[in-house]
Amino acid sequence: MSGAQTRRLARGEQLVLASHNRGKLAEFDALLGGYGITIVSAGQLGLPEPEETADSFAGNAALKAVAAAQASGLPALADDSGLCVAALGGAPGIYSARWAGPDKDFPAAMARIHEAIGDDTDRSAWFISVLCLAWPDGSVRVFEGRIDGQIAWPPRGAHGHGYDPIFTPEGETRTFAEMPEAEKNAISHRARAFAAFRAACLPDPG
Structure with a gap:
């Protein structure tokens, strides 16, 4: 595994991309556009989606990345993400x-969160995203991103997706769904x- 610590993708x-989500493919295609990396999705290759049986974001990301890398013989990138609510x-x-x-x-999921929080005054929450890059030989690297904020109610905004309408990041009065997509993504x-x-x-961008 030590070699994985210095291993990079090449132009x-x-x-x-260990995903069958077309929107996610487009997002990562844009992110990687300047690096000379060609992306193909697990869906395009006809790879099955492994069952997410791990007990952590990192574990589930690794399950998906390793399965795609071993099935395709190519390096694979997977992400696992979600919303965490302190009161829950x-x-x-x-x-x-x-x-x-x-x-x-x-x-319905946002309403479930609101109802579960009830009268609890602690409305702090955070989003987590974990990326895992895996190679066919089983080497993996894991990267985590986190942003803290508060649960808002009622939902506000028409941008974004998922739980964005009820999440207000620290230092903001707008929810993720009230921000332009580019601003939120930054x-x-x-x-x-x-x-x-x-x-x-x-690699260095071209």
Whole structure:
């Protein structure tokens, strides 16, 4: 594993994004556009989605990245992210997507959080994003990003996705969903994880 600490992707290299989400593919394609890295998604390669059975964001990201790298023979990048609420003991956490159910009903999931908090005066919360880069030989590198804030109610804003309408980052009065996408993406948990990944694993931009 020590060699993984200095291992970088090279210009012209192909990278598998361990996701079947087209929106996520477009997001990472834009992020990696200046580095000469070609991205292909696990969905495009017909790779199955592994069951997320780990008990942490890092564990689930690693499960997805390692599975994609070993199945494709290419380096693979995966992320796992979610919203953690202090009054709920860190829930929904790694179960953030599952709280929205198979139909991805995030308005219902946000209402569930609001109802569960109840009269608790502690409305602090944080978003976590973990990126894992894996190689076919099993080497992995993990990068975490976090942004703290507060749970807002009622939901506000039409931008973003997921729980963005009820999350107000520290130092802001707007929710993530009230910010222009580019502004939110510049400070988000995923942006912070990507900055660490970029510094450690990407070639100099062209």
